[in-house]
Amino acid sequence: MRKIPNNKAWWLVLPMFLFVAFSAIIPLMTVVNYSLQDIFDQNTAYFVGVEWYQETLRNTRLHDSLLRQFGFSFSVLLIEIPLGIAVALMMPTRGWQASAVLILLALPLLIPWNVVGTIWQVFARGDIGLFGWTLNNLGLDYNYTANPLDAWLTVLLMDVWHWTSLVALLCYSGLRAIPDAYYQAAKIDRASRWAVFRYIQLPRLKNVLVIGVLLRFMDSFMIYTEPFVLTGGGPGTSTTFLSQTLTQMAIGQFDIGPAAAFSLVYFLIVLLVSWLFFTTITHMDKSDGGGKDVK
Amino acid sequence: MATITLKGLAHSYSAKPRDPLQHPDDYAIQALNHVWKQGGAYALLGPSGCGKSTLLNIISGLITPSAGEVLFDEKVVNELSPQQRNIAQVFQFPVVYDAMTVAENLAFPLKNIKMPKAQINIKVQEIAELLELTDSLNKKAKNLSADEKQKVSMARGLVREDVSAILFDEPLTVIDPNLKWKLRRKLKQIHEQLNLTMLYVTHDQLEAATFADEIALMYQGKIVQFGTPQALFEQPNHTFVGYFIGSPGMNFIPITRRQDAVFYQDVQVAISHEQQLALQLCQSANLKLGIRPEFIELTHSPVPNSYPAQVKSTQHLGSYQLVTLDFAGLEMHVRVSEKMQFDGNRVFLLFPRLWLKLYVDEYLVGEPPAQKAGDSHA
Numbered sequence: 001m002r003k004i005p006n007n008k009a010w011w012l013v014l015p016m017f018l019f020v021a022f023s024a025i026i027p028l029m030t031v032v033n034y035s036l037q038d039i040f041d042q043n044t045a046y047f048v049g050v051e052w053y054q055e056t057l058r059n060t061r062l063h064d065s066l067l068r069q070f071g072f073s074f075s076v077l078l079i080e081i082p083l084g085i086a087v088a089l090m091m092p093t094r095g096w097q098a099s100a101v102l103i104l105l106a107l108p109l110l111i112p113w114n115v116v117g118t119i120w121q122v123f124a125r126g127d128i129g130l131f132g133w134t135l136n137n138l139g140l141d142y143n144y145t146a147n148p149l150d151a152w153l154t155v156l157l158m159d160v161w162h163w164t165s166l167v168a169l170l171c172y173s174g175l176r177a178i179p180d181a182y183y184q185a186a187k188i189d190r191a192s193r194w195a196v197f198r199y200i201q202l203p204r205l206k207n208v209l210v211i212g213v214l215l216r217f218m219d220s221f222m223i224y225t226e227p228f229v230l231t232g233g234g235p236g237t238s239t240t241f242l243s244q245t246l247t248q249m250a251i252g253q254f255d256i257g258p259a260a261a262f263s264l265v266y267f268l269i270v271l272l273v274s275w276l277f278f279t280t281i282t283h284m285d286k287s288d289g290g291g292k293d294v295k
Numbered sequence: 296m297a298t299i300t301l302k303g304l305a306h307s308y309s310a311k312p313r314d315p316l317q318h319p320d321d322y323a324i325q326a327l328n329h330v331w332k333q334g335g336a337y338a339l340l341g342p343s344g345c346g347k348s349t350l351l352n353i354i355s356g357l358i359t360p361s362a363g364e365v366l367f368d369e370k371v372v373n374e375l376s377p378q379q380r381n382i383a384q385v386f387q388f389p390v391v392y393d394a395m396t397v398a399e400n401l402a403f404p405l406k407n408i409k410m411p412k413a414q415i416n417i418k419v420q421e422i423a424e425l426l427e428l429t430d431s432l433n434k435k436a437k438n439l440s441a442d443e444k445q446k447v448s449m450a451r452g453l454v455r456e457d458v459s460a461i462l463f464d465e466p467l468t469v470i471d472p473n474l475k476w477k478l479r480r481k482l483k484q485i486h487e488q489l490n491l492t493m494l495y496v497t498h499d500q501l502e503a504a505t506f507a508d509e510i511a512l513m514y515q516g517k518i519v520q521f522g523t524p525q526a527l528f529e530q531p532n533h534t535f536v537g538y539f540i541g542s543p544g545m546n547f548i549p550i551t552r553r554q555d556a557v558f559y560q561d562v563q564v565a566i567s568h569e570q571q572l573a574l575q576l577c578q579s580a581n582l583k584l585g586i587r588p589e590f591i592e593l594t595h596s597p598v599p600n601s602y603p604a605q606v607k608s609t610q611h612l613g614s615y616q617l618v619t620l621d622f623a624g625l626e627m628h629v630r631v632s633e634k635m636q637f638d639g640n641r642v643f644l645l646f647p648r649l650w651l652k653l654y655v656d657e658y659l660v661g662e663p664p665a666q667k668a669g670d671s672h673a
Contacts, residue, residue: 184357185390187377189404189451199403203394 034260052261062262064237065245066269069221072156072241076220077213079160084167084212085205089197091172102172105165117229120158124230144231148238155227155239159220167212174208175201210281214274221270242266297367297459299331299354299492304363306349312361323349324360325516331460331494333368336486338507339496342539346516347496348387351462354494355384367459384462385452388469389444393437397428400436400447404455422454426481441469449478453485460492467502479505500540512536528587529650534657537585543617546591546627547654548584557582560623564646565600570653570661583654588628590650593618593635594643601643609637620644 035052039045056062087105092098111119124144126132135142144154178201186196224243227233233240240248246266250259306324313321323346331337339347352358354365356377364371372380383404392400401419410418423429426446431439436447445466452461463482467475483506486493495506503510504524511521512535520532531537537545550557550564555571557564564584566574574582594601605621611633618629618637622644629644653661 181386181388181390182392184377184384185386185448185451187357188355188382188384190378190381190407191403192407195403195407199392199394203392 031260031263034256035264037257039256048257052258053265055258056262056265059258059262061237062242062245065240065242068238068240069242072152072223073217073220075156076159076163077216079156080164080167080216081209081213083160083164085171085209087164087168088171088175089201091168093176102169105168108162108165109169111162113225114229116158116162117226120154120161120226121230124154146235148235151231151235151239155230158226158230159223162226163216163219167216170208170212171205174205178204206281210278214277217277218270218274221273297492298333299460299494300364300366301327301329301350301354302364302366303328304350304353304360304365306346306353306358306360306362319515322361322516324353327363327516327518329511329518329521331492333492334490336483336493336506336508337495338503338510339494339513340498340500340503340510340539341513342498345513347498347513348464350513351384351464351494351496354460355382355462356380357384381455381457381459382462383452383455383458383460385449385464385466387465389441389448391436391439391444391447393435395436396433397436397439397447398423398432401428401432401450401454404451408455418454422450425453425485426450426478442471442474445469446478456489456491458491460494463493463495465497466495467497475502482506500542512539514539530659530662531585531652532659534583534585534654537587537652537654541587541589543588543628545585545587545652548586548622548625548627550582550584551580552582557584559584559625562602562623564602564651565648566651566653567648567661567663569663573653573655573661577655577660579656581656583657584646585652585654586646586650588617588630590647591627591629592645592647593629593631594645595638595641597643598645601645604642604644605640606637606642 036047036049037045038048038051091101091105108116123129124132126136126143132142132144141147142150144150182200183196186200191199222243223241224247227239227241228244231239233244243266246259246262249255249262304324304327305322307322309321312318319325327350339350341347349358353360356372356375356379359373365373367380377384392403395403398419401422402415405415405418419432420429423432426449428443428446428450431443436444439447449463449466452463467478470478479502482493482495485491493506495503497503497506507524509521509523510527511518512527513519514533514535520527520536522530527536527540531540531545534545534547537547548559548564550559552558552574557566557574566584597603602622604623604627607619607621607626609619610617614633615630616633616635618631620627620629620642627644652659
């Protein structure tokens with residue numbers, strides 16, 4: 001059969017091409033464009049090559065911010081993932097209690113970021129906030145506006161309050177997907193509660209946990225609104241995370257060029273960490289399946 | 296190892312079951328009394344939905360019965376969890392712990408009872424050899440075929456020797472016929488070696504008969520007959536047993552009584568003296584005669600006490616032929632030798648006395664006393 005060359009079909013690709021171009025490629029390229037220039041005003045810009053990138057990588061303010069950011073994100077994961085699993089394991093599985101708990105857990109997820117920041121800003125105050133007032137009356141010298149450690153812990157606590165529900169809900173759905181037969185078999189095999197968790201529940205939670213870890217890592221790595229409202233990044237720079245540093249640079253100081261270079265580095269870091277994590281997990285899966293080819 | 300006794304057991308899946316006498320449909324198990332002796336190989340046979348699996352799960356403790364008691368030896372175990380009852384159970388569909396290798400799967404029940412490692416290894420090897428799993432010991436369980444998964448499931452059930460009993464819930468459903476036969480033999484062997492109480496649930500009479508010394512036939516939440524495969528075949532206690540066991544099942548002839556004789560339509564059917572006595576003792580109009588296709592004799596010419604019938608069709612099934620007859624409007628099946636020839640349509644039926652059974656309200660009556668031995672229901 002002779003092939004009839006007809007290139008009209010390319011037009012069908014056009015809508016998708018335009019969509020991707022406007023939603024991702026053009027904005028991203030704008031940032032790339034900025035990152036290579038020194039911009040003074042609308043009409044004055046000079047091409048500077050990779051200078052901004054070099055500066056970004058040498059900037060100690062950014063280094064501090066990055067370290068703080070990693071510390072924060074890992075603390076978030078270390079607390080929220082185990083806590084989320086624990087909450088999911090304790091949740092009732094049927095009846096009105098199950099629905100009630102689901103709604104309660106979903107509530108923090110529905111609150112806008114800046115409102116969460118405001119809630120905690122008031123809640124943690126020493127004079128009128130229940131949390132801060134209680135701590136002070138218990139004899140603890142707690143003041144998140146003055147003490148860097150207090151501020152850091154408060155931001156962490158706020159994030160845990162806001163987002164543990166997400167991990168818990170993901171794990172809850174994962175747990176509900178385990179057929180009863182597995183629990184029955186485990187009972188028959190005289191498995192302890194721990195063995196049931198370790199060998200039946202945990203392996204089957206793996207997929208939802210991968211999603212949970214990725215989401216929580218990316219979100220916490222890009223956290224902006226909540227600490228901005230709660231502490232404004234202070235005291236000092238103790239709770240100034242990457243995104244806030246970036247905003248200060250781009251909007252506060254109007255350093256568009258360095259900010260663009262920094263954005264791209266930031267983006268690459270998130271991408272790199274997520275990719276490393278995901279590849280490691282999928283690779284582990286593959287080596288599990290090694291037996292398949294032996295047949 | 297234990298003798299398992301069931302006392303007045305009843306179970307309903309509905310939250311508020313009504314009175315069992317007026318609403319038997321609410322119950323999956325009804326007023327069941329039974330003893331499974333230590334060391335026996337038993338089959339629990341019955342159609343789908345008759346309560347077999349429910350009964351098994353009650354024994355293992357996965358389900359708490361609505362009423363009645365389960366005893367292991369002399370001890371009531373109603374309140375004990377499956378873990379405490381120390382029972383092994385193999386489910387209908389394979390359950391393997393897919394994050395573990397086959398060897399780890401087999402070791403799991405032993406690890407849970409804190410058996411020393413060296414001993415676990417020996418035991419795992421032993422059971423893997425028995426079920427021909429040695430080659431796949433290091434494979435991840437999730438990569439196995441359905442057959443192999445079920446073997447792993449089964450091996451996990453057999454790996455502990457100290458269990459009170461091993462319960463099988465149609466374990467061979469997903470296994471292909473060839474292997475099925477082999478595994479059944481294996482189970483039988485294991486039973487002989489280990490002297491364990493084994494209870495095997497199935498809806499397949501052949502499977503039940505090859506595995507078990509004694510079969511309990513369940514119907515509508517009750518055990519209608521408990522006995523050897525032979526007893527179930529020759530002396531069905533209940534019309535359902537007659538219908539369910541054998542292939543095809545028993546022929547039933549609805550009859551009416553006129554004075555001392557019984558008639559099917561206008562044909563008088565001769566019955567034994569015992570059966571006549573039994574009939575005098577009851578009022579019921581629900582009367583049936585039953586006879587197995589294997590026991591009916593056919594002749595080409597009339598002899599005393601024979602009944603005319605029309606041949607409708609014959610089916611050649613290798614070593615025998617199955618003849619479908621029309622006996623005064625009633626369809627009957629007869630199993631005869633392959634050699635028998637049918638020239639015309641007309642044949643005569645002979646019902647040997649010994650094999651013609653009388654059922655009143657679906658239950659067997661009027662048997663000579665000696666023959667009742669060996670069946671526990673009456």
